[in-house]
Amino acid sequence: MASNPRRPYVYRFGSARTEGDASMKNLLGGKGANLAEMCRLGIPVPGGFTISTEACTAYTEQGREAVLALIRGEVLEGVAFVEQEMGKRFGNAADPLLLSVRSGARASMPGMMDTILNLGLNDEAVQGLAARSGNPRFAWDSYRRFIQMYGDVVMGLKPARKEDHDPFEVIIDMVKEKKGVTLDTELDAADLQELVARFKALIRARIGHDFPTDPWEQLWGAVVAVFESWNNERARVYRELNDIPASWGTAVNVQAMVFGNLGDSSATGVAFTRDAGTGEDLFNGEFLVNAQGEDVVAGIRTPQQVTLEGSRRWAALACVDEDTRRARYPSLEELMPDLYRQLLQAETTLENHFKDMQDLEFTIQQGRLWMLQTRNGKRTGAAMVRIAIEMLDQGLIDEATALKRVDPERLNELLHPVFDRQALAGAQVIARGLPASPGAASGQIVFFADEADALARQGQAVILVRQETSPEDLRGMSVAQGILTARGGMTSHAAVVARGMGKCCVSGAGAVRVDMHARTMTVGDATFHEGDWLSLNGSTGEVFAGRLATREAELSGDFGRLMALADAHKRLEVRTNADTPEEAAIARRFGATGIGLCRTEHMFFEGQRIVAMREMILADSRAGRQAALAKLLPMQRSDFEGLFREMSGLPVTIRLLDPPLHEFVPHDEAGQRALARETGVSLARIQARVEALHEANPMMGHRGCRLGISHPEITEMQARAVFEAALNAQARGIAVHPEIMVPLVGTVREFNAQAAVIRRTAEAVFAERGARIAYQIGTMIETPRAALVAESIGAQAEFFSFGTNDLTQMTLGFSRDDAGRFLPTYLAQGMYEHDPFRSIDQKGVGQLVQMAVAKGRSVRPGIATGVCGEHGGDPASVAFFHRAGLDYVSCSPFRVPIARLAAAQAALG
Ligand code: PEP
Numbered sequence: 001m002a003s004n005p006r007r008p009y010v011y012r013f014g015s016a017r018t019e020g021d022a023s024m025k026n027l028l029g030g031k032g033a034n035l036a037e038m039c040r041l042g043i044p045v046p047g048g049f050t051i052s053t054e055a056c057t058a059y060t061e062q063g064r065e066a067v068l069a070l071i072r073g074e075v076l077e078g079v080a081f082v083e084q085e086m087g088k089r090f091g092n093a094a095d096p097l098l099l100s101v102r103s104g105a106r107a108s109m110p111g112m113m114d115t116i117l118n119l120g121l122n123d124e125a126v127q128g129l130a131a132r133s134g135n136p137r138f139a140w141d142s143y144r145r146f147i148q149m150y151g152d153v154v155m156g157l158k159p160a161r162k163e164d165h166d167p168f169e170v171i172i173d174m175v176k177e178k179k180g181v182t183l184d185t186e187l188d189a190a191d192l193q194e195l196v197a198r199f200k201a202l203i204r205a206r207i208g209h210d211f212p213t214d215p216w217e218q219l220w221g222a223v224v225a226v227f228e229s230w231n232n233e234r235a236r237v238y239r240e241l242n243d244i245p246a247s248w249g250t251a252v253n254v255q256a257m258v259f260g261n262l263g264d265s266s267a268t269g270v271a272f273t274r275d276a277g278t279g280e281d282l283f284n285g286e287f288l289v290n291a292q293g294e295d296v297v298a299g300i301r302t303p304q305q306v307t308l309e310g311s312r313r314w315a316a317l318a319c320v321d322e323d324t325r326r327a328r329y330p331s332l333e334e335l336m337p338d339l340y341r342q343l344l345q346a347e348t349t350l351e352n353h354f355k356d357m358q359d360l361e362f363t364i365q366q367g368r369l370w371m372l373q374t375r376n377g378k379r380t381g382a383a384m385v386r387i388a389i390e391m392l393d394q395g396l397i398d399e400a401t402a403l404k405r406v407d408p409e410r411l412n413e414l415l416h417p418v419f420d421r422q423a424l425a426g427a428q429v430i431a432r433g434l435p436a437s438p439g440a441a442s443g444q445i446v447f448f449a450d451e452a453d454a455l456a457r458q459g460q461a462v463i464l465v466r467q468e469t470s471p472e473d474l475r476g477m478s479v480a481q482g483i484l485t486a487r488g489g490m491t492s493h494a495a496v497v498a499r500g501m502g503k504c505c506v507s508g509a510g511a512v513r514v515d516m517h518a519r520t521m522t523v524g525d526a527t528f529h530e531g532d533w534l535s536l537n538g539s540t541g542e543v544f545a546g547r548l549a550t551r552e553a554e555l556s557g558d559f560g561r562l563m564a565l566a567d568a569h570k571r572l573e574v575r576t577n578a579d580t581p582e583e584a585a586i587a588r589r590f591g592a593t594g595i596g597l598c599r600t601e602h603m604f605f606e607g608q609r610i611v612a613m614r615e616m617i618l619a620d621s622r623a624g625r626q627a628a629l630a631k632l633l634p635m636q637r638s639d640f641e642g643l644f645r646e647m648s649g650l651p652v653t654i655r656l657l658d659p660p661l662h663e664f665v666p667h668d669e670a671g672q673r674a675l676a677r678e679t680g681v682s683l684a685r686i687q688a689r690v691e692a693l694h695e696a697n698p699m700m701g702h703r704g705c706r707l708g709i710s711h712p713e714i715t716e717m718q719a720r721a722v723f724e725a726a727l728n729a730q731a732r733g734i735a736v737h738p739e740i741m742v743p744l745v746g747t748v749r750e751f752n753a754q755a756a757v758i759r760r761t762a763e764a765v766f767a768e769r770g771a772r773i774a775y776q777i778g779t780m781i782e783t784p785r786a787a788l789v790a791e792s793i794g795a796q797a798e799f800f801s802f803g804t805n806d807l808t809q810m811t812l813g814f815s816r817d818d819a820g821r822f823l824p825t826y827l828a829q830g831m832y833e834h835d836p837f838r839s840i841d842q843k844g845v846g847q848l849v850q851m852a853v854a855k856g857r858s859v860r861p862g863i864a865t866g867v868c869g870e871h872g873g874d875p876a877s878v879a880f881f882h883r884a885g886l887d888y889v890s891c892s893p894f895r896v897p898i899a900r901l902a903a904a905q906a907a908l909g
């Protein structure tokens with residue numbers, strides 16, 4: 001049998017031949033696959049090749065020498081191909097081919113891994129480059145950038161402490177100071193040559209050996225450094241935050257350099273085919289003349305806008321008048337109209353081809369346009385919705401694609417509060433920056449990412465304030481309420497990452513001066529210190545002093561349309577877990593079609609109610625308990641009336657009292673003394689009762705239906721409150737559908753005992769009132785035993801509601817109260833893939849759900865089945881419940897839209 005030829009490690013792309021395509025992302029990474037696809041579309045791309053993710057995996061498993069032995073021959077061929085494409089030779093000092101070496105994983109991880117530019121330069125080649133380009137300044141600047149990047153990334157020369165500056169930047173500052181200039185651009189070729197010498201000396205002193213001069217040694221070092229960067233701290237954090245498996249690895253793209261810093265007919269930029277913040281169908285982007293790509297992303301110079309329209313909008317926000325704008329910040333459309341037209345053509349071709357918003361990188365080298373990257377652009381939740389709906393209307397995508405384009409979790413951003421108008425009226429705008437990522441955020445100022453992380457862990461709301469952010473700040477950014485940077489444009493690291501996270505961000509607030517050493521932020525005469533409150537509006541770019549109140553978001557038209565589309569495609573109903581009429585009203589506004597769980601114990605914790613509840617618990621006779629329950633009855637009844645009113649015409653599932661009674665009594669002496677005063681019961685008796693109620697393991701103790709079985713009068717009072725409320729509501733013309741639910745059942749006898757109390761009470765109330773209503777009695781399935789004997793319970797219960805919180809606790813043997821102590825370690829070690837309390841354990845707990853549904857239906861074919869544990873609002877779990885054939889999920893009000901969309905995506909497969 002012929003053996004399979006081994007799959008190549010290297011895939012070439014360029015004008016003469018292209019071996020990969022867009023479908024090969026797993027092997028070539030997103031960047032490599034799309035570079036190949038652009039070549040196939042005839043878009044100008046500098047020649048290059050991609051080393052596959054399989055080589056990265058080989059590196060992780062076998063190490064440097066082994067992987068270089070595997071790929072060496074193919075890389076040599078790849079370089080020869082690039083030489084042909086560009087008409088230059090690698091290592092030819094007279095006219096050197098220079099290369100870029102970039103990472104590119106399957107999923108985009110902007111800025112998380114490493115990049116090396118201008119590779120191939122050394123003391124001889126820099127002379128050749130100077131002679132060929134006729135621009136010695138450019139040549140020496142390229143060389144100093146290369147040494148700086150390579151020194152940092154490959155040779156590991158970093159600042160000693162986080163407060164310290166980059167050691168290379170310190171040298172640049174020294175040289176500038178010596179010369180008496182402030183800008184890098186004021187340094188001439190001789191200054192840059194001096195920088196190169198000083199950089200090399202620094203490397204020799206700090207690392208102990210010389211900067212490598214052999215281009216091939218440089219190349220192997222860079223390739224390995226990119227593989228290595230897959231496992232650096234920031235890449236690991238990013239993967240953790242975005243659920244990207246460590247096993248994927250990164251590809252390495254080696255490509256001919258093109259230069260945006262070869263004078264005034266050169267430029268470099270980043271563009272989006274639609275607005276990544278709002279979703280508006282408007283081509284937009286930023287560029288810098290005579291610059292390299294990293295200058296745009298680093299946000300050090302103020303970038304110009306690609307389009308005239310964008311430039312005008314930017315000027316209005318930045319308070320730049322039209323004459324100044326045209327003179328100092330003209331758009332590419334005005335400055336280089338022909339190249340702008342070529343770029344516009346490329347962006348149209350690419351968006352139509354990929355049928356999604358594209359994020360593009362381009363370079364113009366002496367009047368010639370090159371595309372360096374295209375990928376589906378990261379965007380805010382609002383932009384996700386708008387782009388999906390508008391692309392549907394434009395006929396670019398169908399309904400199913402539009403629904404799948406929106407990440408359900410990202411809807412969160414549309415549902416969350418914005419600043420209260422009244423609070424805004426009195427607020428003081430201290431600075432304005434770019435509206436980099438929408439939302440409203442208030443928090444206390446913090447200047448370092450690791451400190452933001454530490455404070456957020458203590459529950460503090462923080463705003464991370466930085467000169468500019470870098471990928472090291474990722475963890476701090478993810479926990480901050482918002483991010484403010486003094487520098488940087490809409491495509492700076494802070495802006496792109498914040499949008500990806502759905503985090504409020506204002507970037508490039510030029511009036512803000514940050515002093516990291518003094519830990520202060522100054523705007524005009526005002527100085528703000530660490531810990532001072534600040535508020536940001538990421539939708540307008542405004543920065544406010546102090547803390548501002550927020551209000552609920554209004555749901556926009558596109559959002560409504562997306563939800564209607566979701567409803568048309570989904571099969572699962574989405575109900576809500578709501579304990580108050582207010583929550584019920586919010587959930588209904590978000591499209592819930594009923595209450596799937598009302599936890600009645602939550603109604604007993606407030607104000608005077610807890611006093612009556614405690615009286616009931618302290619009573620030592622049935623009569624005493626009934627007297628206390630009689631005080632609770634009217635309160636419960638009015639709550640239930642509120643729920644029926646808000647959910648008019650829809651089912652309302654009310655669960656009997658669940659928690660252990662000891663949760664209602666005070667455990668400290670001061671509280672117990674106060675209770676003695678309030679109730680007239682002696683302190684000693686109260687303490688004895690608290691002692692008697694104490695349980696070693698309350699989660700498995702006297703709770704759920706066990707309470708109602710010990711004290712049927714509690715069930716009787718609750719059932720009476722439900723039926724009286726339902727009849728009152730019905731008398732006011734409200735259509736009521738009460739469903740009473742018995743918790744924590746393990747045997748059908750428990751269910752039957754409670755159902756008998758409920759039925760008896762119903763008949764008594766109906767007789768008193770001379771009116772009836774239809775109602776259902778069902779059970780929760782939240783102990784493994786209930787799932788195992790679901791056919792006997794199903795023969796009696798009219799519905800099953802899976803309490804997946806308890807079912808997870810009891811199936812895994814993980815205490816809901818204590819799992820936090822070991823779960824992080826468990827997840828880090830891969831014992832479970834996800835937190836089983838957040839996303840259903842499909843293989844274990846999921847099987848119990850499937851089995852109980854089948855058993856229930858075998859005895860009662862139409863039995864209604866739903867989920868009311870936290871998993872009801874988790875998209876992956878919703879997909880599982882769809883496949884398991886349940887009728888509904890129930891989740892907290894703010895997760896209702898997320899569950900509706902997840903249900904539609906599940907139905908679309
Ligand atoms: C459950 O156990 O999943 C449930 C919904 O009940 P609770 O969280 O109130 O125990």
Ligand code: MG
Pocket residue numbers: 782803805806
């Ligand atoms: Mg439960």
